[in-house]
Structure formats: C-alpha cells, structure tokens
Amino acid sequence: MKGLLLKDFYIIKxxxxxxxxxFVAVGTGLAFLASPYVLIVLATVMLGMISVTTxxxxxxxxxxxxxxTLPVSRQTLISSKYLMYVLLSAAGLAAGTLLSLVISFMxxxxxxxxIFLFISISITLCFLSGSSMIPCYFIFNEEKSILGxxxxxxxxxxxxxxxxxxxxxxLLMSITCICASALLFFISLTLSCKFIPKRDI
Amino acid sequence: MGKNALKITDLTKQxxxxxxxxxxxxxxxxxxxxxxxxxxxxxxxxxxxVLGLINTDGGSISLFDGGGISEENKDHIGVVFDGSxxxxxxxxxxxxxxxxxxxxxxxxxxxxxxxxEFSLPLSKKLKHFSRGMTMKFSIAAALSHNPRLLILDExxxxxDPVIRDDILDILLDFMQEEDHSVxxxxxxxxxxxxxxxxxxxxxxxxxxxxxxxxxLLVNYGIIKCGAAQFSLFDRQDIVTCRKQDxxxxxxxxxxxxxxxxxxxxxxxxxxxDEIMLMYLKGEKP
Numbered sequence: 001m002k003g004l005l006l007k008d009f010y011i012i013k014x015x016x017x018x019x020x021x022x023f024v025a026v027g028t029g030l031a032f033l034a035s036p037y038v039l040i041v042l043a044t045v046m047l048g049m050i051s052v053t054t055x056x057x058x059x060x061x062x063x064x065x066x067x068x069t070l071p072v073s074r075q076t077l078i079s080s081k082y083l084m085y086v087l088l089s090a091a092g093l094a095a096g097t098l099l100s101l102v103i104s105f106m107x108x109x110x111x112x113x114x115i116f117l118f119i120s121i122s123i124t125l126c127f128l129s130g131s132s133m134i135p136c137y138f139i140f141n142e143e144k145s146i147l148g149x150x151x152x153x154x155x156x157x158x159x160x161x162x163x164x165x166x167x168x169x170x171l172l173m174s175i176t177c178i179c180a181s182a183l184l185f186f187i188s189l190t191l192s193c194k195f196i197p198k199r200d201i
Numbered sequence: 202m203g204k205n206a207l208k209i210t211d212l213t214k215q216x217x218x219x220x221x222x223x224x225x226x227x228x229x230x231x232x233x234x235x236x237x238x239x240x241x242x243x244x245x246x247x248x249x250x251v252l253g254l255i256n257t258d259g260g261s262i263s264l265f266d267g268g269g270i271s272e273e274n275k276d277h278i279g280v281v282f283d284g285s286x287x288x289x290x291x292x293x294x295x296x297x298x299x300x301x302x303x304x305x306x307x308x309x310x311x312x313x314x315x316x317x318e319f320s321l322p323l324s325k326k327l328k329h330f331s332r333g334m335t336m337k338f339s340i341a342a343a344l345s346h347n348p349r350l351l352i353l354d355e356x357x358x359x360x361d362p363v364i365r366d367d368i369l370d371i372l373l374d375f376m377q378e379e380d381h382s383v384x385x386x387x388x389x390x391x392x393x394x395x396x397x398x399x400x401x402x403x404x405x406x407x408x409x410x411x412x413x414x415x416x417l418l419v420n421y422g423i424i425k426c427g428a429a430q431f432s433l434f435d436r437q438d439i440v441t442c443r444k445q446d447x448x449x450x451x452x453x454x455x456x457x458x459x460x461x462x463x464x465x466x467x468x469x470x471x472x473x474d475e476i477m478l479m480y481l482k483g484e485k486p
Binding site: 002004006007010058062071201 | 273285296
C-alpha cells in the first residue's frame, strides 16, 4: 500500500504547480464574488479530483496492467485509490480552511457558523462524489469516467441540498450528511474491492 | 522428470469472437521458452491468464511449487509488457523507491548496478527516454527483485537490432542461474532462434506444436520442387505444403530421412519463421 501511495504522490507532486495556479486564479474570484469560505470546498474538490485522475493515468501508462503482477492484492490496488482520495481531500480541506480563515480575518468577516457549514459541505461532497466517481474511473474508459465525475459533483451537491431541507437544525443536518456520505463511501469501497477485482484487465 | 517453473494445462478462455482452446505447455526450470504465433493467435491472452490479469473458463496454471499465482510467488515473477509499463512522469530513482516498498525481495544494489550497466539516468523522467531505454528500464526493474521466472510479452517489438541483441544478452545472463526460467512471446523469431530452448507455436487460440528449438532447426526442412516431383512424394512425409507460382514448397519433419528418400529433391533447413509460415499458409496434403 505504501509503495502505491508513494507512486501516486510522485505523480501528483509533478502537477501541484498547475493545481496551485488554478486554485489561486479561480479561488481569488470566488472569494471576492461569494465568500472566502468557498475556498474550503474548492480546495477539497480540486485535490480529491486530482487523486482520482491517477486511475486513468495508470491505464494509459500501462501501470494498471503491470500493477496486477505486483505482490499486492487487487483489493489493495483499489483501496489505495480510496485512501489517496481521502488523504488528498483532507489536505485540501485543511489548506482551504486555513486560507479562508486568513482571508476572513483580514477582511474581518470571521463567521464560525459559516466555516462549520462549508466544512460540512466539503466533507459531504468529498464522500458522496468519491463514492460514485472512483468506481466509475475503474470501470469505464477515459471519456465515460470523466463524464461520471462531471455528474457526481452536482449530484452530490443536490443530495446535500435535499438533506439540508429536511432538517431545521444545522448541526444535526451537518452531522447527518457527513455520517450518511461517509457510510456511502465505505459501501462504495467495499463493493469496489469485491467486484472490480473480478473484471478482466 | 525436471521441475517446471510454469505448467499450463487445458487453459481455456472464451471471448465473443475468439477462444483460447485447451492451451497446454510447460516452461521447464532452467529453460527459455519462446511463444510464437501471428497477431491475434492468443499469445498475450495466454500470458495475461498466467499473470492473473484475466479470468479463465477452464484449465489450470501452476507455478514453481505447484500452486497458482499468488501474492507470495509474484515476488519471484518478473514481468515486462510491450510498450510502456510505468508512469512516464516518474524517474528511475522515484520508481526504485516505489518498487522497493512493494517487492519483499527488492535489491537496490542490483537495481543501481543494472541502471548503470544500461546507462540509464537516475533522475530523468521516463517520458524523455527512447523506446529502447524504456524497455531496458522495464527489464532492469523486472530483474531487480530476484525473480525466478521472467515473462516478457513482445518486449523486443519495435527495437533496433543492437538493442535487441543487448536484451538477448541480458536474458542469457539471467539464465546463468539454474533455477531461472524465461517465457518470452515474440514475433521476432530470429531472436528466439538465438536463445530459446523450446518453441510453442500458437494459432487461432490453439497450440500447434510445442517442441525443442533444436529439433525444429535440425530436423525440419523445406523442399522446393516442381509439380511433377511433388506428385511423387509420400503424403505421410509431408507436414504441410504450399503451392507457389512456379513451385511447390513442402515442409518435412525429418530432413535426413527425406534426403535419403528423395535424393533428387533440394531440401533446405527451415528457420522458425519458415516453419511458422508453412503451418499458417500451407495445407495438409
């Protein structure tokens, strides 16, 4: 598992500059137009997305084929992607939160309730979209898997909105959303590890 | 009877428009087995089945101690596929770090020595390597975890003769150890004539023959003759025959016997390429 995560880390490291430029460009605009706390969602989503695209790059590079011949189980190959997704999304969450706090303090717009809300949205989006996106990238070819990711984020946002309408209490709503989405993510991991290894490469 | 590094028995795999049909052959320990066949014959499918990349519909595959492929024995199998095998944004140094944590039998000293021997730069990304350098890197990585069985799928395709010769030397060097074995699939039969001990010929998902290379090169022959002479041949002596514009080509499996029986016939030794072509394009009399 460590070697697989290290390989993805090396690949993503080479893309970090591009990600940073995109984040600054898009994030600056959104922070001024909407709220600095949008950066929390943006950073979480961007880093999570990057980790998932390594699944396609493994296919095109031939690594996906070679990795099955390594002394690791196919379940480990799959679960390493889920773990990388969670780790990078968490890094994005931390970086986005820190940056938005700095900006909000600079402009004296600090709002703990909003911070909590955006953190909840980010975690829920991360788990909900990851639970559909990661299996799509394993199962489908490059074009269809990108389509899957384009659908998964709006779908996850939609589910969050629906859940938020069902609750009056924001804290309860947030905790429910996070727990439900985490459970869905775990179910996705379990089913992926059970069924995807049975597919021919 | 010697031990086998790999034994395939009645391997079957069905696709919509192709079937791997009861493939059986062995890779004896200490030998190099060449797997030949035209495009679409089933060579890569057979290797994928051995390596666990695809599910099979029947048959058995046993490695080393008699078991199937598992996480434990993958440490002892080195694999090289055609084309790219590794992410091209990484350097050999980074890949060495990655593979070191994956293989339990990884030897960094062997890896460094091989990279040095093949003149491969440690800190250059694989995307800047030539095709020959990429293939040498793949072989270096495959040899650096002390494998006992090396499996190469079209590893020399598209390489120039100099690089191919280098790779053949590497394989012969690998075979210095008695318990090392190689299974190599290739279109370039001249390479296999140089190094292989056994040749397995696949056609349309079936094993046409599995024979020692020397038997093919020493015993098989091709007779080129006119129609009149062809009509005098005993059909039992003919493996396959092929009518060309001005002559018949006849493949015989015992050249010396044919020379005695048909003293006026011109019998030439057959290369593996010619044997393969005669099987594919010829017909039984």
